Amino acid sequence: DAKTTQPPSMDCAEGRAANLPCNHSTISGNEYVYWYRQIHSQGPQYIIHGLKNNETNEMASLIITEDRKSSTLILPHATLRDTAVYYCIVRANNAGNMLTFGGGTRLMVKP
Amino acid sequence: GAGVSQSPSNKVTEKGKDVELRCDPISGHTALYWYRQSLGQGLEFLIYFQGNSAPDKSGLPSDRFSAERTGGSVSTLTIQRTQQEDSAVYLCASSPGPTSGNTIYFGEGSWLTVV
Numbered sequence: 001d002a003k004t005t006q007p008p009s010m011d012c013a014e015g016r017a018a019n020l021p022c023n024h025s026t027i028s029g030n031e032y033v034y035w036y037r038q039i040h041s042q043g044p045q046y047i048i049h050g051l052k053n054n055e056t057n058e059m060a061s062l063i064i065t066e067d068r069k070s071s072t073l074i075l076p077h078a079t080l081r082d083t084a085v086y087y088c089i090v091r092a093n094n095a096g097n098m099l100t101f102g103g104g105t106r107l108m109v110k111p
Numbered sequence: 112g113a114g115v116s117q118s119p120s121n122k123v124t125e126k127g128k129d130v131e132l133r134c135d136p137i138s139g140h141t142a143l144y145w146y147r148q149s150l151g152q153g154l155e156f157l158i159y160f161q162g163n164s165a166p167d168k169s170g171l172p173s174d175r176f177s178a179e180r181t182g183g184s185v186s187t188l189t190i191q192r193t194q195q196e197d198s199a200v201y202l203c204a205s206s207p208g209p210t211s212g213n214t215i216y217f218g219e220g221s222w223l224t225v226v
Binding site for chain 2: 030031032034036041042043044045046049051091092098099100101102103104
């Protein structure tokens with residue numbers, strides 16, 4: 001899998017948008033970008049994924065640059081419950097394509 | 112059930128004993144994964160099942176670890192002769208299929224403490 005680079009930590013004020021960046025400069029054409037988060041040591045929670053186009057769901061938006069070398073996860077109105085470790089993962093399109101988790105970004109939402 | 116179900120949610124065992132951890136994937140999902148996460152550490156891939164294919168065991172840390180998937184559904188992860196370093200949360204995940212467009216969903220994990 002292509003490697004990803006994320007800042008180790010970020011702070012965000014409650015009610016503001018949280019923008020979490022991810023670099024994946026070696027991504028291949030058929031690799032998807034996935035975002036998960038993990039609160040305490042609960043199981044990772046799927047947030048969103050995309051290939052080329054920007055994506056939006058009830059949780060977040062995913063903005064992927066045109067060259068696909070980076071992306072941004074946007075939580076439009078962060079709440080205290082969004083405090084978690086956020087993982088950006090690039091996933092190869094081959095059999096056995098397990099998710100390879102890096103260090104992620106620890107997002108702290110503050111009142 | 113609606114999600115990936117794991118049991119037991121918590122297990123305390125004595126060093127040297129064998130343990131079995133169970134995973135019920137989301138109905139219809141052909142791909143099943145086991146990961147583990149030690150306290151304060153990242154997720155470590157253990158094993159992957161896809162349909163009737165031979166499992167990918169490349170992440171198993173030693174021959175004390177094994178896993179089975181019966182009937183293409185339920186999976187059991189077995190740890191023999193447990194050691195204290197086996198203490199971790201063991202996470203199971205499933206996916207509708209093997210390609211990268213298929214989302215992987217995780218269970219809440221089985222917390223194992225070896226004393």
